[in-house]
Amino acid sequence: MSERLFAVLGEFENPKALLDAAVKLRTRYPGRLDAYTPYPIHGLDEALGLRRSPLAGMVLVMGILGTATAFLFQWWMNAYDYPIVVGGKPLVSWQAFVPIMFEVTVLFSAFTAWLGAVLLLCRLPGLWHPMLSSRSMAMLTRDRFALSIEAQDQDLDPSSAQKALKETGALETEVVAFPPAPKPASLTLILVLAGAGALACVFAGLAAYWTIKVFPKLPPMSRMLRQPRLDAQRSSALFADSAGFAPVPQGTVARGNLPYPFKTPEEAAGLANPLPRTKAVFAQGRSKFDTVCRVCHGPLADGKGTLTKAYGASPADLRTKRYQAFPDGSIYHTIMAGKNTMPSFAKTLTEDERWAVIHYLRGLQRAGDAKDSDLP
Numbered sequence: 001m002s003e004r005l006f007a008v009l010g011e012f013e014n015p016k017a018l019l020d021a022a023v024k025l026r027t028r029y030p031g032r033l034d035a036y037t038p039y040p041i042h043g044l045d046e047a048l049g050l051r052r053s054p055l056a057g058m059v060l061v062m063g064i065l066g067t068a069t070a071f072l073f074q075w076w077m078n079a080y081d082y083p084i085v086v087g088g089k090p091l092v093s094w095q096a097f098v099p100i101m102f103e104v105t106v107l108f109s110a111f112t113a114w115l116g117a118v119l120l121l122c123r124l125p126g127l128w129h130p131m132l133s134s135r136s137m138a139m140l141t142r143d144r145f146a147l148s149i150e151a152q153d154q155d156l157d158p159s160s161a162q163k164a165l166k167e168t169g170a171l172e173t174e175v176v177a178f179p180p181a182p183k184p185a186s187l188t189l190i191l192v193l194a195g196a197g198a199l200a201c202v203f204a205g206l207a208a209y210w211t212i213k214v215f216p217k218l219p220p221m222s223r224m225l226r227q228p229r230l231d232a233q234r235s236s237a238l239f240a241d242s243a244g245f246a247p248v249p250q251g252t253v254a255r256g257n258l259p260y261p262f263k264t265p266e267e268a269a270g271l272a273n274p275l276p277r278t279k280a281v282f283a284q285g286r287s288k289f290d291t292v293c294r295v296c297h298g299p300l301a302d303g304k305g306t307l308t309k310a311y312g313a314s315p316a317d318l319r320t321k322r323y324q325a326f327p328d329g330s331i332y333h334t335i336m337a338g339k340n341t342m343p344s345f346a347k348t349l350t351e352d353e354r355w356a357v358i359h360y361l362r363g364l365q366r367a368g369d370a371k372d373s374d375l376p
């Protein structure tokens with residue numbers, strides 16, 4: 001026989017016959033059996049004596065590699081190449097790396113699963129298989145089940161293989177040879193295709209260029225570039241020395257931010273609350289107290305806030321006699337300057353808000369120590 005033998009094929013009536021034959025022939029032709037069926041058949045892998053697919057292992061290895069890659073990449077950027085402390089956290093805050101590690105793991109695993117199955121295991125871009133030249137092929141996609149004994153470049157006597165298949169119940173047998181090798185693609189065709197590809201790239205590039213740069217109606221995001229403005233380190237005609245950014249003249253005060261001269265609560269004690277005790281002021285004071293002071297001093301200003309223990313300091317109980325007698329100005333100073341572990345809230349609250357909080361605080365003090373005469 002001049003043609004190279006690919007396999008000897010036996011057709012079976014139903015899946016059961018196929019499975020039985022596979023089990024019987026497995027020991028005689030180890031590693032050389034393959035099956036062709038119109039739909040997946042359970043138990044066929046074991047009957048053929050096939051190993052488990054290596055795909056799961058490949059995915060595991062690549063998944064671990066993905067996790068490691070993401071971790072190392074983030075470590076390299078955040079702790080080594082460009083270390084920046086964010087919010088006082090350590091440079092290698094692995095908890096913050098987890099989302100990206102998770103995503104890269106999924107990315108690596110998914111690509112491995114897909115490419116591994118399609119390219120490596122199913123050899124997909126190759127759309128050709130010697131079996132496709134078999135005459136049984138049309139039946140095998142409908143209602144026949146075939147078992148093949150492959151030659152695999154070893155000695156395989158077709159007639160004895162055919163006999164073995166018949167003995168195990170094959171209805172028909174067929175000897176499948178490798179079809180003649182396809183002609184290699186001609187050089188001209190390759191050159192024409194490459195030229196067409198290159199030309200398409202050039203056209204795509206020109207089209208993109210014309211759309212973005214030349215087509216006048218579509219300047220991408222250029223309006224911000226065209227506004228009158230002063231770029232950093234550029235000169236300007238505004239000042240005599242043509243400096244773009246002049247230093248702030250000495251003694252400059254920003255609008256609404258008069259300098260605060262006091263250094264101690266005692267010095268500030270003389271300040272008087274300029275706000276009237278109206279419902280609106282109390283409402284504002286309550287809203288600000290609840291957003292700013294409450295976490296530490298508690299909703300009733302009795303020092304039982306949520307942050308107390310975690311914070312490692314016990315905030316003052318502001319309802320005691322001592323703080324009832326504490327002047328408004330001194331509370332104002334505490335808000336402005338803070339005290340020990342209590343930070344300054346000069347930037348958080350406006351002047352009016354500070355005074356409103358103080359009115360509200362006075363209300364809380366009185367509510368915590370109410371007398372009969374306070375009742376309406």
Ligand code: HEC
Pocket residue numbers: 265289292293294295296297307313314315316318330331334335339340341342343345357361
């Ligand atoms: C982050 C927690 C925290 C917040 C928020 C906070 N405080 Fe305090 N506050 C403290 C602690 C702690 C003390 C006790 C400080 C000390 O005596 O060492 C204190 C003390 C005080 C005192 C007494 C100061 C003194 O001289 O004895 C006043 C008054 C006060 N706070 C008012 C306020 C007001 C008003 C707010 C809201 C604008 C506020 N605090 C927000 C933690 C806080």
